Amino acid sequence: MSKFLIRIDKKTLRRNPHAGATRRFIPGPIITYEDGSQESERIEVSGPAPNWLYEFEDTEVECGECHKRFSFRRLLDDEDCEGNRFEVCPECGEEDCCDIIFETPAEAFKRKD
Numbered sequence: 001m002s003k004f005l006i007r008i009d010k011k012t013l014r015r016n017p018h019a020g021a022t023r024r025f026i027p028g029p030i031i032t033y034e035d036g037s038q039e040s041e042r043i044e045v046s047g048p049a050p051n052w053l054y055e056f057e058d059t060e061v062e063c064g065e066c067h068k069r070f071s072f073r074r075l076l077d078d079e080d081c082e083g084n085r086f087e088v089c090p091e092c093g094e095e096d097c098c099d100i101i102f103e104t105p106a107e108a109f110k111r112k113d
C-alpha cells in the first residue's frame, strides 16, 4: 500500500498562545439578540491545549484499489471493532485504501523547504 506524508503548511505553523491550558474558551456561533446586537457565544473546551497550531497542506493521495487521486481531506475515516482507524476511499469505498502519515511540528521545523 502506498504511503503518503501529509505535510504541515509551515505558513500556518505557530505557537499556541494557550499552550498547556487545561480550560479554555473558543469562539462559538454568533447569537443575534432582538435589539440587533450580536455576540459570539464562547464554548468551553477541556483537556490540555496543544503547543502548536497548524494546518496541513492540501495533499493528493492515491487509492491502492481504484488508483484515483484525490485530496486527503476527502478520505473517510472508519474504525474496526478493535478501534484501529483506517482510511476509506471516497471513490470506490475501499477500506484501508492508502496509508497516510501526518507530519509532526518537530519534523516540519527540521525540514528545510
Ligand SMILES: [Zn+2]
Pocket: 063, 064, 065, 066, 067, 068, 089, 090, 091, 092, 093, 094, 097
Ligand atoms: Zn478507490
